[in-house]
Amino acid sequence: MSPASATSAPASSASGSPVSASSVAAAPGMPADLPLRRDDAFPSSPGYGVWIALMLFAFAAFAFVRALKSGKLPWRVPVAGDARSPAPRVVAARQLTPQANLQVVQWNGKEFLLACTAHSVTVVDSRGIEGPAP
Numbered sequence: 001m002s003p004a005s006a007t008s009a010p011a012s013s014a015s016g017s018p019v020s021a022s023s024v025a026a027a028p029g030m031p032a033d034l035p036l037r038r039d040d041a042f043p044s045s046p047g048y049g050v051w052i053a054l055m056l057f058a059f060a061a062f063a064f065v066r067a068l069k070s071g072k073l074p075w076r077v078p079v080a081g082d083a084r085s086p087a088p089r090v091v092a093a094r095q096l097t098p099q100a101n102l103q104v105v106q107w108n109g110k111e112f113l114l115a116c117t118a119h120s121v122t123v124v125d126s127r128g129i130e131g132p133a134p
Contacts, residue, residue, distance in 0.1 A: 087107075088107040089106045091105065092104040099117055100117045100118075103116060106129060109128060110126055110127065110129060112125075113126070
């Protein structure tokens with residue numbers, strides 16, 4: 001098709017009826033007599049708004065779950081003693097077999113005697129820690 005025949009063909013709409021060049025505004029930088037179909041800039045269907053809202057909600061939910069998993073958001077109410085209690089401290093340990101041992105652990109003002117195996121931990125005894133003798 002030669003350039004001369006392309007410019008002389010009338011523009012047509014989607015239904016096939018010819019559209020005059022004067023009734024359609026020319027796009028910037030393009031001649032007005034090009035046979036282009038020009039749609040609205042943004043569809044006005046309410047379905048697009050619902051779709052966009054759904055996508056924004058999904059993104060916010062993803063970001064919230066990711067922040068919870070990373071520890072940036074507290075996901076539970078802290079208990080009064082949790083924040084100030086120190087980590088458990090192993091005072092003594094005795095290996096009984098290659099798979100079992102006894103450990104004395106101090107935690108939260110108490111001592112615990114723990115029997116540890118490859119598959120379980122059992123509290124054998126517990127007692128309060130006495131202060132140093134005067």
